[in-house]
Amino acid sequence: MPQWKDDAKPHGPIKMNNGWTVEVDANVCIGAAPCTAMAPKTFALNDDGKAGILTTVSEDDKETILNAARSCPVAAIIIKDETGKVIFPE
Template sequence: MWCVAVDGRTCIGSGMCAAVAPGHFRLDGAVSVPKRTELEPDDVVLDAAESCPVEAILVRDADGTVLAPEP
């Protein structure tokens, strides 16, 4: 299981995540929100996190290891 979070203070609402992974992210006003905060592993979520221009998306595995954005 993966955990996904979007830092609403950092997000600029570019919509890249929703474009890359529309099944996992949506824009709510001026910020992105994950459709689910816990989900089965899906590489498209990593792609969305890596595409965020301000690295507002954090993806962790069940152990808490950060999977994206890459350090």
Template sequence: MKISIDPDRCEGQAVCVGLAPKVFALGDDDEVVRLLVEEVPEDLQKRARKAIEKCPMAALREAG
């Protein structure tokens, strides 16, 4: 599973980081969430999908 982030929509609210901290990150200087993995491992996919679903700005989507 891969995830894409729309940087124009992401406001760095970090809901995804709270739900899937092994997949997403937001540093002190970051304005947009970034991915920590290129391909989400199977054991983290449920959390990653929940993060996509709960993103308040709809900036995340499953890509391929």
């Protein structure tokens, strides 16, 4: 079983050590899983078939997280910078 950063809300939002906030919109995610291949320390599929955010999220760098978000076919990954501004989807 994957180790979620926050068991109470596996899809986030989760604050990374770099100040970014990462969230998976579980209503949008279709479990297609390219995010888990692009950023395996950040995303894994939950029991509900949607991507969750792992306890190792801060081990992935910003570019890796952004590339994972870009790889999502339904733009379910939402990233905010340290000021709370949405930087993805653009």
